[in-house]
Amino acid sequence: MAASKVAAALKQLLPAELPPSLQSRSGSLYSVLSRYPKDGVGQHVHQIRWNTKGIADSYWLITRTKLKLEGQHGKVWGKLVWRGKTINIREVRIPGGLKYDWKQGASRGKPQGTQAAATTLS
Incomplete structure (x- = not known):
């Protein structure tokens, strides 16, 4: 009983x-x-578009950055891991920093909802 009161009190404190x-x-x-x-x-x-293209376990490992204007522009270097295999041994400048949408973490391939919709349409 006391544990549930503590849990309720914590819920009120946390956003x-x-x-x-x-x-x-x-x-x-x-x-x-x-x-x-x-x-x-x-x-x-990783670039968000990699998920919709079915590219899984791919990402850039960031090694060096030079950001300007509070993170609106800059230069970024890293090593590419493509489908689980390291492509670049040395760091290279990452292209498309403003051109594409990016997200933290590795790509996961196609989202679950897209596969279900494709099978119902067939």
């Missing part, structure tokens, strides 16, 4: 959702990396 700086949102490469300490060095990021 319903994470603050914007801690939410996993998409955006330009620079805006995503600017949310992390050291401007995202050591983070894994």
Whole structure:
């Protein structure tokens, strides 16, 4: 009985959702990396379009950043891991920082809802 009272009290103290700086949102490469300490060095990021194309377990490992204008522009270097295999041994400059939407973490392939919709249409 006491444990349920403690859990109820904790629910009242904790916010319903994470603050914007801690939410996993998409955006330009620079805006995503600017949310992390050291401007995202050591983070894994991927382009959102990789998920819709069915490309799984792919990401850039960020090794160096030079962000400008509070994370709106900059230069980013990293190592590409493509479908679980490291492609670049040396760091290279990452293209498409403003052109595509990016998200933290590795790509997961096609979302579950897309596969179900495709089978019902066939």
